[in-house]
Amino acid sequence: MVKIKACKLPTRHPRCLADGNELLRFHGIAIACSLGLNGSSSLCTLEKCGVCQILRHGFSEKDLQGCVGIFTASTSGRAMECFELSQDNHSAARKALLVYRVIAGRVHKPLEKFQEMAGQPGFDSLAGKVGQYSNIEELLSDL
Template sequence: MVIPPEIHLPVSDSAHPRHKIQSGSCPESDISSDCPLFPLRNDIFPCTACGEIFQKSHFLEQHQATEHAVSELTDGDSGNNIVRIMFKTGWTDKVKNPEIRRILKIHNSPKIRTRFEEYRELVKAKAARNGAVGNRDERCIADGNELLRFNCLTFTCDLGINRSTSICNQQYCSVCGIIKYGFSPKMDGISTLFTSWRAHMSIPENVEEEFKFMNVKRAMLVCRVGAGRVGSEGEEINKEDGGFDSGTGIAKVL
């Protein structure tokens, strides 16, 4: 995720119960009989990021999804360089080209990754059934015509500041909502754009100033998009008879 000049992001305490090993309460030999709350070795689920201990695997998953949702990519990271190059491409006005303050890597939950991968497999299978007509269809068969596209959002928290990795629960923090739940399935389509400049311009230029009282900032998401067969505006989407999987400006994203 690219964060231009004014971008910072939210933090909140996890609402899920945490369990830590209590020490010094009884001898190790008495764990099973006299210390029923002491987790057995097979029931311990440690967080590899911070070392916190949980008694249930789903508590660990919830903890990691909220407390370790992102990590910052340093200057020496190859991903950092790639994102910087992608972000700066397309900005012809160097004065307006926002400075990149930090680049965060989103750690998507297994559920979100699986949902994306399942959709990509459906696109590939559909393209294979209909046969390859051109380069576009060959890409659909190979990888679902997966693309990298930009989506600009606002946020109101401090995610990423001082290496903060926790997402918040603030109602109007779009970035944390997307990280936690993904894009809303109620939407007719999700608009993703070829350049960061176009994505940046999709949000009013004065949004930060107008909603300064809410600490609103903007962030840029770099999205993996399973575009499939892309049709022009007005053509039917997701038809079983070989129609288009996405339209201009609309595609399935992770």
């Protein structure tokens, strides 16, 4: 889809044409079951287990600072910093780190006011924070 849209744009974006602008991204989430312990590979049905929910049903759109999408970070450390255990998760819940290849497409890099840039036409993703060397540290992508 990203590559098809990129072909039709008046300004060609080489990364979008080649691979859709594929990025390696990280996402911190709660895990409430025994998945991965002692070789366990069975997915649970617990609503509080974010890992199994994503593996079973995929991502769900979440509201993040007035924007709806999927939040990912460029580093594992940043993904874990952004992750907070919610009040509904019991204290025994563990943290997990999911690693993804994300097709970011054309990324809008606003200077400020993250919320105002959501849904801008012509972009597939929104950079929430851009690093010193133009690295996209935080990314909000549509489903």
